[in-house]
Amino acid sequence: MKPTFEIIEPSFGSSFYYSKYARALNNKAHLWHYHPEIEMVFVNGGSGKRQIGSHLSYYTDGDLILIGSNLPHCGFTDTHTGNKTETVIQMRPGFLGHDFLDLQETRGITDLLNKAKGGIAFGAETKAKVGEHIERMDDQQPFERLLSLLQVLKELEKAADYKILNASGFSIEMQVQDNDRISMVFNYVKDHFQEEINLPAIAEMANMTVPSFCRYFKKITKKTFTHFVNEYRIVHASKLLAEKQTSIANICYESGFNNFSHFNKLFKEFNGKSASQYRKEFSTFHS
Numbered sequence: 001m002k003p004t005f006e007i008i009e010p011s012f013g014s015s016f017y018y019s020k021y022a023r024a025l026n027n028k029a030h031l032w033h034y035h036p037e038i039e040m041v042f043v044n045g046g047s048g049k050r051q052i053g054s055h056l057s058y059y060t061d062g063d064l065i066l067i068g069s070n071l072p073h074c075g076f077t078d079t080h081t082g083n084k085t086e087t088v089i090q091m092r093p094g095f096l097g098h099d100f101l102d103l104q105e106t107r108g109i110t111d112l113l114n115k116a117k118g119g120i121a122f123g124a125e126t127k128a129k130v131g132e133h134i135e136r137m138d139d140q141q142p143f144e145r146l147l148s149l150l151q152v153l154k155e156l157e158k159a160a161d162y163k164i165l166n167a168s169g170f171s172i173e174m175q176v177q178d179n180d181r182i183s184m185v186f187n188y189v190k191d192h193f194q195e196e197i198n199l200p201a202i203a204e205m206a207n208m209t210v211p212s213f214c215r216y217f218k219k220i221t222k223k224t225f226t227h228f229v230n231e232y233r234i235v236h237a238s239k240l241l242a243e244k245q246t247s248i249a250n251i252c253y254e255s256g257f258n259n260f261s262h263f264n265k266l267f268k269e270f271n272g273k274s275a276s277q278y279r280k281e282f283s284t285f286h287s
Helices: 107-118 124-139 142-158 176-192 199-205 210-221 225-243 248-254 260-271 275-285
Strands: 017-022 038-044 048-052 055-059 063-067 085-091 120-122 162-164
Touching (some): 225 260, 248 260
Antiparallel strands (some): 048 055
16 A cells, blocks of 8 residues: 545635644544645644654644655544644645745745655644644634734744654655555554564565665665664554553553563663653653
8 A cells, every 4th residue: 555645625715725623533644645735733732643754753742743745644633642623734835936935034934844845843832832823723714814824834934942853865755666665664564563574574565675675665764674663663652651551561562562671672762761751751741
């Protein structure tokens, strides 16, 4: 399977798409998809998974992200996220006109949209500053909504608390054969990470030898295949630690690991703290 190509139509009377979903009502959340439109997502509260390109992480206390054109991603909310709302804005790369983005006043927005090619996650300060502006757009008329979007983009351009999610050079805008191949691998890991994943079988699925596949995967994603699989499992474990009251050993095995000490070592490397400390801090913060 390759990621679904999503066709997006602008909102009525508008040059871009805007939608505000009540909790857990964005039913595209589980699909891995891509589209030419640049996408901004504001998740108001709650915790969940991010999968954007080859990046995997777990967010808490809501999320604000900007995703570049044709960068595959999964949705960010589900019935367990606990968010109040999710607002999605999707805009064609040239919706403002290229001459407009060449103006002195807007060149910073052009830089922001270039950074978004790797996916950008913004921090708590920026989320608090622009989140309510994004949600308020729901009640605005098209012209006022456009002005609000420009203001939001200007605030994101000035933000200092952000992280680019994919390594420099990552892009899914590759040859069709590459796109199909890496998409097949991503989807396989997404669907089978709780089972044993056999590297020779994956290489065979990609119609490559094991050494060729390993070189190919690292060239495109900037990480080894083993690292990618372990990362997916650790992010899932982080989600379970926050959402389920079950033992850490059960979470280890439910996340696809078959060795508890190996799980603990990788979890600490990835999150900078042990699984038990992670759960304790998360519970204290959200109590």
